[in-house]
Structure formats: C-alpha cells, structure tokens
Amino acid sequence: MVPEHTQVTIPRLDHESSDCRAVSQVLARVGDKWSVLIVSLLGDGPRRFNEIKRMVGGISQRMLTLTLRGLERDGLVTRTVFPTIPPRVDYELTDLGRSLWIPVEALGKWAREQQPQIQAAQREFDRRATDL
Numbered sequence: 001m002v003p004e005h006t007q008v009t010i011p012r013l014d015h016e017s018s019d020c021r022a023v024s025q026v027l028a029r030v031g032d033k034w035s036v037l038i039v040s041l042l043g044d045g046p047r048r049f050n051e052i053k054r055m056v057g058g059i060s061q062r063m064l065t066l067t068l069r070g071l072e073r074d075g076l077v078t079r080t081v082f083p084t085i086p087p088r089v090d091y092e093l094t095d096l097g098r099s100l101w102i103p104v105e106a107l108g109k110w111a112r113e114q115q116p117q118i119q120a121a122q123r124e125f126d127r128r129a130t131d132l
Contacts, residue, residue, distance in 0.1 A: 029074055034059055034067040036104055039093065042077065043101040046092035076100060 029035055037056050041047060047055075053064050068091055071077040076097035082088040093101060 026074075029070055030076075030100055030104075032067075034063060035071060036107075038064075038067060038071065038091075039076065039097060039101055039104050040108055042091060042093045042097065043105060046080075046090040049089055049091065052091065071097070 030039070034056065037059075038052060041052060041055055049064070049068075052068075053059060053061065056064065059067075068077060068079070072079050072091075075094055078092050078094055080090045080092070082090070
C-alpha cells in the first residue's frame with residue numbers, strides 16, 4: 001500500500017474561538033424572545049416598566065426586570081429614574097439599541113408576512129406525521 005494524500009493542508013480559520021464565544025453571547029442576549037419583543041417595543045420611544053409589562057403578554061415581572069437589566073448591561077437600553085412619588089422609571093433604546101432595532105423590526109415584519117405560509121407548512125407537516 002502506498003500512502004496517498006500525504007501533503008494535506010489544514011485550512012486556516014479566519015476567526016478565533018474567542019470570537020465565536022463573544023458572538024454567541026451577543027446572539028444569546030439579542031436572540032431571546034423577551035429581548036427581541038422589548039427592543040421592538042422600545043423602537044417607538046421610551047416606555048415605563050408597567051407599560052412594557054402590559055404590552056409584552058406573558059412575561060413575569062421578574063423576567064422583565066432581568067431582561068431589562070441585561071439589555072441595560074449590554075448598552076442597548078438606558079434606565080432613567082425621575083424623582084417623583086412614586087418614582088417614575090423610563091426605559092429607552094440607546095444608539096446601539098436603535099441600531100439593533102433596525103434588523104429586529106425587519107425580522108418582525110418578515111415573521112408577520114410569512115406567518116400564513118409557516119402555518120400552512122406546519123399543518124402539512126402535522127398531517128403527514130399523523131399519516132405515518
């Protein structure tokens with residue numbers, strides 16, 4: 001037997017594993033359903049905590065608090081406390097958050113437009129699955 005392919009080159013990757021981890025962390029934040037919904041809502045301007053809670057159906061107070069803190073920590077949202085009684089707190093997108101709002105809004109538009117086709121595909125899949 002004669003060995004073949006002894007001059008194998010290993011492709012060089014243009015990214016480091018640390019880059020992948022960093023991107024994964026960002027995508028985890030901006031890709032979770034609550035963050036996407038909140039960024040989408042804040043695209044229309046600042047909102048108060050309870051206003052966001054009412055508009056985002058199904059989110060608990062704790063989850064909303066955690067999500068807003070995470071968005072604030074990542075520099076996507078600012079939190080402004082007004083010295084009133086009771087204190088008024090507004091949340092607003094930063095410039096970085098507004099730059100995220102653009103693709104989030106486009107994705108939301110795509111989802112709304114494609115919903116009928118997705119539902120039809122799901123019905124067809126489920127029909128085939130029950131025929132097995």
